[in-house]
Amino acid sequence: MMRNILPTVLDTKCNNIYLEERSVAKSVAEDVVGPQSAGVWDFVIPPVFFINLFKHKRKKEAFVLNLLFTKKLALEAARDMVDRDLTREAALAQADAATNSVLAGDSKGVYSDRVRQKQLREIELLVDHYHRLIMTEGKTFEYMLQGAYKSKADYLEFARKLSRAEKEVNHAALQTVGRNAAARDFIDRMEEAVEAIRQSDAGKYFPEGTGE
16 A cells, blocks of 8 residues: 555655745746856856756756756655665765766866765755655645754754855856856855745744744
8 A cells, every 4th residue: 555655645745845946946047047148158057057058048947957956866866765765875876976977978177076076065965855854744845844844943054054065066166167257246146046045935934933
């Protein structure tokens, strides 16, 4: 009986997590993707997000997909820990192999191993986060988050760790391309947008009276 029920529940949980992450990415895109010159996009995006933007006709959608790169790898790993009974180490090894494949296939030299290692640290945090969400009794993102983090302060502590990991990825990417004011400004605005959304979400999902 559980073999028939569990995949449906797991599918629902993972889908709701993905939809939330996509919603965040779209909100960030709305804030930071404007009428950028082609030069800024050529220079900034590849070393930060590592997916070929120019296969996509719409800049905002391409930006969203790139923001979701590490999130998707982490969610797949967390899901496999539950669905396939993988250990955390084995699940993370899959993400390691996936990013290493991107590195091996990079013919333009815009994806360095230094950036990849920073991404893997971000993925580690996300795997633990998603696994906590999946293992709660809730199915909606709101109930999963409230089940995994008992207070606003608890959730914000995770958000701060994730933010630090993401900034390390961005910093490593900037080192790859060298000093550039446009790139730095773009990333600053992106990081500010992400921070604002997470602060807003903390207030939305953990309103006053639910614990600090």
